[in-house]
Amino acid sequence: MATPLAATSKPVVFVEQSLYQVHEKVYPRSVTGVYATSRWLMVWLTQVLFYGLCWLPWNGRQAVLFDLTARKFYIFGLVFWPQDVIYLAVLLIISAYSLFLFTAVGGRLWCGYACPQTVYTEIFLWIERKIEGDRAARIKLDANAISMKKLFLRASKYGAWGLLALWTGFTFVGYFTPIKALWGSVFNYSLGPWETFWIIFYGSFTYVFAGHLREQVCKYMCPYARFQGVMFDPDTLTITYDAARGEPRGPHKKGEAYKTQGKGDCVDCSICVQVCPTGIDIRKGLQYECIGCAACIDACDQVMEKMGTPKGLIRYSTEHAIAAKWGWEEIIRHVIRPRVLVYAAILWTIIAAFIWGIVTKPTLRVDVIRDRAVLAREVEGGMIENVYRLHVMNVSEAAHRYAITVSGLPEIDMVGDRIIEVPPAGDQTFTVQVRVPPESGKKGSNVIYFDVKAMADENTAVREKATFLQL
Amino acid sequence: MQNILSVLWPSFLVAGIAEGVFFTLIDPRELYLLGEPVHFSSLATYSIGFFCFWAICAASSAVTCYLLRTAKKPDDTDRGA
Numbered sequence: 001m002a003t004p005l006a007a008t009s010k011p012v013v014f015v016e017q018s019l020y021q022v023h024e025k026v027y028p029r030s031v032t033g034v035y036a037t038s039r040w041l042m043v044w045l046t047q048v049l050f051y052g053l054c055w056l057p058w059n060g061r062q063a064v065l066f067d068l069t070a071r072k073f074y075i076f077g078l079v080f081w082p083q084d085v086i087y088l089a090v091l092l093i094i095s096a097y098s099l100f101l102f103t104a105v106g107g108r109l110w111c112g113y114a115c116p117q118t119v120y121t122e123i124f125l126w127i128e129r130k131i132e133g134d135r136a137a138r139i140k141l142d143a144n145a146i147s148m149k150k151l152f153l154r155a156s157k158y159g160a161w162g163l164l165a166l167w168t169g170f171t172f173v174g175y176f177t178p179i180k181a182l183w184g185s186v187f188n189y190s191l192g193p194w195e196t197f198w199i200i201f202y203g204s205f206t207y208v209f210a211g212h213l214r215e216q217v218c219k220y221m222c223p224y225a226r227f228q229g230v231m232f233d234p235d236t237l238t239i240t241y242d243a244a245r246g247e248p249r250g251p252h253k254k255g256e257a258y259k260t261q262g263k264g265d266c267v268d269c270s271i272c273v274q275v276c277p278t279g280i281d282i283r284k285g286l287q288y289e290c291i292g293c294a295a296c297i298d299a300c301d302q303v304m305e306k307m308g309t310p311k312g313l314i315r316y317s318t319e320h321a322i323a324a325k326w327g328w329e330e331i332i333r334h335v336i337r338p339r340v341l342v343y344a345a346i347l348w349t350i351i352a353a354f355i356w357g358i359v360t361k362p363t364l365r366v367d368v369i370r371d372r373a374v375l376a377r378e379v380e381g382g383m384i385e386n387v388y389r390l391h392v393m394n395v396s397e398a399a400h401r402y403a404i405t406v407s408g409l410p411e412i413d414m415v416g417d418r419i420i421e422v423p424p425a426g427d428q429t430f431t432v433q434v435r436v437p438p439e440s441g442k443k444g445s446n447v448i449y450f451d452v453k454a455m456a457d458e459n460t461a462v463r464e465k466a467t468f469l470q471l
Numbered sequence: 472m473q474n475i476l477s478v479l480w481p482s483f484l485v486a487g488i489a490e491g492v493f494f495t496l497i498d499p500r501e502l503y504l505l506g507e508p509v510h511f512s513s514l515a516t517y518s519i520g521f522f523c524f525w526a527i528c529a530a531s532s533a534v535t536c537y538l539l540r541t542a543k544k545p546d547d548t549d550r551g552a
Contacts, residue, residue, distance in 0.1 A: 069513040071498060085495045177514075194514045221480055 033298025
């Protein structure tokens with residue numbers, strides 16, 4: 001690419017009643033360069049992670065599995081139970097603050113490089129380009145009357161998109177149901193109705209969002225795109241057209257000393273507009289539609305190189321830097337400012353707390369529930385009995401035998417299992433009868449304690465309080 | 472079409488959040504439906520739950536849309552001076 005298109009006659013514009021908005025169809029032209037390469041690196045990184053991680057085994061199970069049926073989340077060596085919801089909440093807060101921090105410093109880095117919408121659009125566009133050709137070929141194909149060739153190209157494109165979308169849906173469901181079993185059930189036609197439904201549902205979403213809606217998702221549907229401006233300030237890096245350098249724009253004649261004639265560096269080749277996935281003209285200044293993908297930077301740099309003018313007519317810069325003509329050193333110096341420091345301080349505090357929480361996460365949990373049917377009763381030998389249900393949760397990766405003892409009242413004793421075995425990441429509920437002599441403790445409620453201790457490890461112990469009703 | 476989507480899409484997002492919060496806190500096996508314990512598989516309960524949340528949120532969005540469309544603004548000048 002990178003040969004500026006000869007001044008085209010009237011541009012062909014397709015206005016389509018698309019799913020979300022009446023809009024002009026955008027035909028992003030392919031682009032190469034530093035930023036395009038980084039974008040592709042991110043595509044690979046995120047997708048190798050997404051498509052691959054669910055296949056990774058760990059201790060005889062799936063390394064990352066959000067087992068909804070068993071209500072347990074496995075992430076490598078960690079097992080999260082519904083009781084651990086606080087960790088999920090903290091993780092969400094960390095994500096939010098990272099987003100704030102990144103946005104304040106680097107603008108829409110998330111949108112441009114990491115957002116699944118961008119990543120899948122990039123992949124779907126790549127398929128489209130391989131099958132139908134680049135921008136000009138696609139515009140022509142759309143304008144052509146229906147023909148065998150057009151039908152064939154369309155069918156191949158939609159087919160390839162469909163396969164990828166189905167695989168994406170399958171992978172997604174594979175994070176919630178063990179993926180190897182899921183893969184097996186595809187082949188012996190025993191896929192459950194809900195699994196099938198969610199594979200198709202998520203697959204269709206991928207297909208429609210990445211194949212058809214594309215930039216409309218960012219422009220009209222994404223809540224983040226609407227409020228990201230709040231995180232921006234005049235020192236935030238954004239993709240900026242240096243108007244002072246570029247204007248007045250216009251074509252240059254070969255060898256012409258255009259600067260002496262009052263012309264700017266912009267040759268008005270419109271390639272920055274053609275490569276834009278959201279179809280905007282960056283030369284009109286910062287717009288909320290700009291997802292910060294930097295495709296126009298790569299495109300413009302190539303043109304500038306051809307024209308023999310310095311690169312960076314469109315570049316990552318800040319409002320202040322453009323106004324005061326700062327270099328990189330000055331821009332970097334302005335990264336450290338109150339907003340960034342506050343975001344960073346909060347973020348690091350929460351991350352530290354999160355790591356501390358994970359490291360000190362208990363490996364044993366016990367719930368004691370009084371039997372609702374029996375309050376207190378007299379049993380043989382005149383003893384008074386209360387009945388409890390103990391729920392012992394082994395939150396560790398190894399099977400454990402636990403010893404259970406009861407204390408808190410004179411001559412207190414229990415009937416039932418004193419030693420129980422719980423499998424790794426498993427739980428067990430069982431009933432114990434606690435008995436005391438009638439003269440032990442006061443009439444009414446008394447505090448007693450259950451001690452559950454791992455037999456192999458003295459440090460894994462839990463003491464749970466309970467009430468004992470004395471008659 | 473645009474109206475339908477601006478009802479369905481935000482409600483989809485909010486339903487996703489509601490689903491996550493609700494089922495993190497509540498075990499589907501502990502739910503009762505018309506006095507009977509829910510006997511669907513967990514996956515079915517989660518799925519049906521999600522669509523119920525979606526429907527409820529969509530209903531709310533739809534009413535908002537409807538009211539916005541038919542409300543007469545107080546400063547309307549055509550109230551026959």
